[in-house]
Amino acid sequence: MKHYLESQKENMLNLLERLVNTDSGSYNKAGVDKVAQILQKEFEEIGLVSSIHKVEEYGDQLVVMHKGADPTILLLLHMDTVFPEGTASERPFTIKNGTAYGPGVVDMKGSHVTTLHAVKALLAEDSDALKSIKIVFTSDEEIGAPVGREFIETQAQGMKHALVMEPARVDGSLVSSRRGGGRYTLEVKGKAAHSGIEPEKGRSAIEELSHKTIKLHALSDHENGVSVNVGLISGGSSVNTVAPSAYAEVDIRISKMEQAETHAEAIKEICATADVDGTSITLEGSITRPPMEKNTQTIELLETIKGVGKEIGLSITDISTGGGSDASFTSAMGIATVDGLGPKGGNQHNEDEYLEIDTLVERAELLGAVIKRLA
Incomplete structure (x- = not known):
């Protein structure tokens, strides 16, 4: 041959x-x-x-x-x-x-x-x-x-x-x-307001996304082959406006099948409730590759x-x-x-x-x- x-x-x-x-x-x-x-x-x-x-x-x-x-x-x-x-x-x-x-x-x-x-x-x-x-x-x-x-x-x-x-x-x-894994997207809606004149009337989507980023990253367990990474973020409309919207893309990697359901549920739970009053979150995605x-x-x-x-x-x-x-x-x-x-x-x-x-x-x-x- x-x-x-x-x-x-x-x-x-x-x-x-x-x-x-x-x-x-x-x-x-x-x-x-x-x-x-x-x-x-x-x-x-x-x-x-x-x-x-x-x-x-x-x-x-x-x-x-x-x-x-x-x-x-x-x-x-x-x-x-x-x-x-x-x-x-x-x-x-x-x-x-x-x-x-x-x-x-x-x-x-x-x-x-x-x-x-x-x-x-x-x-x-x-x-x-x-x-x-x-x-x-x-x-x-x-x-x-x-x-x-x-x-x-x-x-x-x-x-x-x-x-x-x-x-x-x-x-x-x-x-x-x-490792298996999947992708998620987060869309956060807030309320715009002038950051100098009446910031108290705004609800920052970027602030809310920041809370979610910290919580999602805390799901990582590198010793057991799990990593969660918020790899892309965007948001806001101008530097002097309380951000009315924000967006993130999340990558998750797992090493064992049993980790899939556990971490999928954890991601849903984190995104189910807003940390910043007056903001809302839409989560899409799943773990797609075993x-x-x-x-x-x-x-x-x-x-x-x-x-x-x-x-x-x-x-x-x-x-x-x-x-x-x-x-x-x-x-x-x-x-x-x-x-x-x-x-x-x-x-x-x-x-x-x-x-x-x-x-x-x-x-x-x-x-x-x-x-x-x-x-």
């Missing part, structure tokens, strides 16, 4: 360049759809069958399988990035000293390339293992999967294993657990992957991370799930995002070998 993949390195880089140079931010439906079309054509050219699942607001979803598939292994990828339209033309795909750069190069367009070529390598071996996989490409992972979650949960029915193709960590580690917990099933799958890695000369480690991914959805369904099977790189979501080119072959070989073992 490795010899075949080494022969495909130039093709890998050519495809990676095409994908990276296609803007596909989560809200750029046309761009995400174009990535889906590129991938659909690549898979269909090697004999796999695909289906496009239309989405009105976000990019379409793509499912790929062998024509004789009876799948038990889900490969999960996303096509959206965090970058706005025009980023690809501003800083297109480049290679410097064995490292590739560009928007979304490692998160996760490099994984599109390794997944395709793992499939190609298995086809070159005429392996029946391909009949055991279903490859799902979603379009909204970076914004919390507002439509992707239901789609993933539907496609994951009956699966025994989920291999999530987020990039490996900088040191090559796989991801065995992730945590990916390192359970017995995950550990067993990890051991299998580590064993396969050892056979092909790779030492595989795993870590926990605070960031979320679609792995949480399959894990919460009770499916053995391991994340971070993509190529190595770093600085995701930043201008200097990079991918280590040598790991394209390495991770494609690992994926192909793991599919064979699980099948």
